[in-house]
Amino acid sequence: MKRLHAMRHLVISALLLLGLWQLIIAVTAVPPYILPTPQAVLEVLIEKAPLLAHHAGVTISEILAGLVLGILLGLATALALAFIPRLRRTLLPMLLISQVIPLFAIAPLLVLWLGYDMLSKVVMATLIIYFPVASTGYDGLRQTQQGWLDLAHTLGASPWRRLIHIQLPAALPALASGIRMAATAAPIGAVIGEWAGASQGLGYLMLNANARMEIDLMFAALLVLVAFSLLLYFSLDALLRALMPWHRDRLTRLS
Amino acid sequence: MSLGLTLNNARIDYAGHTLFRDISARLEAGSWTALLGRSGCGKSSLLRLLAGLEMSDLHQLDLATDDGQPLTDRVAWMAQQDLLLPWRRVIDNLWLGDDLRRRPRNRKLAHELLAAVGLEGREQAWPDALSGGQRQRVALARTLYQQAPVVMMDEPFSAVDAITRLELHDLASRLLKGRTVLMVTHDPLEALRLADQLLVLRPSSLPGHGAELERLPGLGAARPVPLDDPALPPAQAQLIARLRDSEEAA
Ligand SMILES: Nc1ncnc2c1ncn2[C@@H]1O[C@H](COP(=O)(O)OP(=O)(O)OP(=O)(O)O)[C@@H](O)[C@H]1O
Ligand SMILES: [Mg+2]
Numbered sequence: 001m002k003r004l005h006a007m008r009h010l011v012i013s014a015l016l017l018l019g020l021w022q023l024i025i026a027v028t029a030v031p032p033y034i035l036p037t038p039q040a041v042l043e044v045l046i047e048k049a050p051l052l053a054h055h056a057g058v059t060i061s062e063i064l065a066g067l068v069l070g071i072l073l074g075l076a077t078a079l080a081l082a083f084i085p086r087l088r089r090t091l092l093p094m095l096l097i098s099q100v101i102p103l104f105a106i107a108p109l110l111v112l113w114l115g116y117d118m119l120s121k122v123v124m125a126t127l128i129i130y131f132p133v134a135s136t137g138y139d140g141l142r143q144t145q146q147g148w149l150d151l152a153h154t155l156g157a158s159p160w161r162r163l164i165h166i167q168l169p170a171a172l173p174a175l176a177s178g179i180r181m182a183a184t185a186a187p188i189g190a191v192i193g194e195w196a197g198a199s200q201g202l203g204y205l206m207l208n209a210n211a212r213m214e215i216d217l218m219f220a221a222l223l224v225l226v227a228f229s230l231l232l233y234f235s236l237d238a239l240l241r242a243l244m245p246w247h248r249d250r251l252t253r254l255s
Numbered sequence: 256m257s258l259g260l261t262l263n264n265a266r267i268d269y270a271g272h273t274l275f276r277d278i279s280a281r282l283e284a285g286s287w288t289a290l291l292g293r294s295g296c297g298k299s300s301l302l303r304l305l306a307g308l309e310m311s312d313l314h315q316l317d318l319a320t321d322d323g324q325p326l327t328d329r330v331a332w333m334a335q336q337d338l339l340l341p342w343r344r345v346i347d348n349l350w351l352g353d354d355l356r357r358r359p360r361n362r363k364l365a366h367e368l369l370a371a372v373g374l375e376g377r378e379q380a381w382p383d384a385l386s387g388g389q390r391q392r393v394a395l396a397r398t399l400y401q402q403a404p405v406v407m408m409d410e411p412f413s414a415v416d417a418i419t420r421l422e423l424h425d426l427a428s429r430l431l432k433g434r435t436v437l438m439v440t441h442d443p444l445e446a447l448r449l450a451d452q453l454l455v456l457r458p459s460s461l462p463g464h465g466a467e468l469e470r471l472p473g474l475g476a477a478r479p480v481p482l483d484d485p486a487l488p489p490a491q492a493q494l495i496a497r498l499r500d501s502e503e504a505a
Contacts, residue, residue, distance in 0.1 A: 153309070155401075157355035157356070246343075
């Protein structure tokens with residue numbers, strides 16, 4: 001019921017944006033090679049569907065691979081940080097440094113080192129996802145309510161059982177917000193990677209179309225990317241909610 | 256099943272400030288002890304110390320059990336907060352200890368206890384959907400479920416109405432028969448109905464010693480003392496006067 005509600009709001013927002021788009025064209029009379037009309041974009045979308053599908057497939061694979069790797073590595077780091085105190089001193093600063101390096105700056109390097117194909121983009125997406133997952137996961141694991149740990153102690157829990165039954169579930173809401181953040185960041189990582197050097201993918205297609213003044217194709221590619229990113233966000237959000245049926249957060253709801 | 260405890264030299268400091276020191280007490284096997292004292296005097300801290308929980312600051316305790324074995328794993332601790340895990344349904348909260356120790360669950364006991372604390376039909380509810388008093392009753396059921404020989408409860412009946420509280424007194428007296436119970440309470444009537452001895456944590460006359468324990472005998476009648484017992488009202492008046500005096504003496 002609530003989900004349908006959120007979807008309806010999303011559709012209304014999309015229609016509003018579309019109306020604004022038309023309005024700008026009508027008022028400013030920009031030529032179509034600067035800003036194409038929605039109809040022109042729709043036509044390209046249908047006409048070049050196979051081309052778009054091919055490049056979208058590449059980019060989506062990069063995003064999904066980066067998402068899985070980034071979440072797994074981020075989780076592993078969060079666990080290591082939470083349970084091996086000696087690691088904290090070296091790993092925490094490294095984590096911070098890795099985060100302040102602008103991805104734009106290292107994208108060409110990654111392409112140079114790892115090549116033009118998918119690997120460098122997957123690594124890029126992984127890098128951009130890794131930090132929010134690691135840091136929110138670590139925060140969540142660290143901030144387990146002391147009373148619950150005390151209770152686990154009097155109930156004779158081993159560290160492993162305590163992790164499974166107390167600390168991980170307690171960290172889940174924090175971790176979930178990190179994963180939601182990651183879901184919105186992952187497409188950025190993949191596209192930056194493609195801009196830095198690629199022979200396929202939506203980012204590559206957009207750059208190419210831009211250079212050839214095929215602005216309507218560029219918009220069509222952008223639209224596909226946005227649609228997939230939204231789909232990814234909502235699927236992950238639904239999955240996370242299903243994992244936490246007890247958790248009633250209305251703040252992060254997109255409505 | 257019964258297990259008596261003797262504690263000596265109990266001491267807790269928080270941030271260089273002594274909460275209490277040189278505290279001794281005897282908890283007879285199978286007896287109930289009520290721990291009273293003004294808010295913030297250190298009752299919960301003493302309970303934590305006895306339950307073997309991690310303490311942040313300086314602390315000390317000589318604890319002897321009657322059988323000479325360590326108390327670990329033989330004490331049930333019910334905290335002042337209910338500490339229900341929000342990701343476990345009500346009934347799953349009861350057998351948390353079984354899951355943590357990889358022991359089989361006792362479904363029959365869990366259902367019986369929930370029914371006994373008046374929560375039949377709420378077994379599958381999420382804790383967040385319960386009222387404060389209902390949550391406290393789940394926490395009580397979880398404590399009883401452990402069937403530990405020593406039970407430490409921090410204001411276990413504080414969040415329920417007067418009638419429910421009386422019912423829970425009956426229930427706890429029945430289900431904790433033979434256990435050694437230490438219970439923090441702010442309610443003099445509750446202390447007198449249930450306890451064989453009363454320990455009052457009050458400011459010490461010695462400077463720098465924080466609080467000290469004063470021991471008062473219980474009514475010595477069967478537990479729970481009936482509400483219409485003629486000894487109850489005068490004992491209650493006396494206890495309240497005593498609690499007030501001990502505060503002023505310091
Ligand atoms: N972890 C802690 N660090 C520092 N001070 C603490 C800590 N825990 C408790 N205190 C202090 O110790 C004192 C006793 O706290 P405690 O919780 O034992 O009181 P209490 O007798 O149980 O009070 P109440 O009846 O209100 O529950 C309080 O002044 C409190 O501020
Ligand atoms: Mg307390």
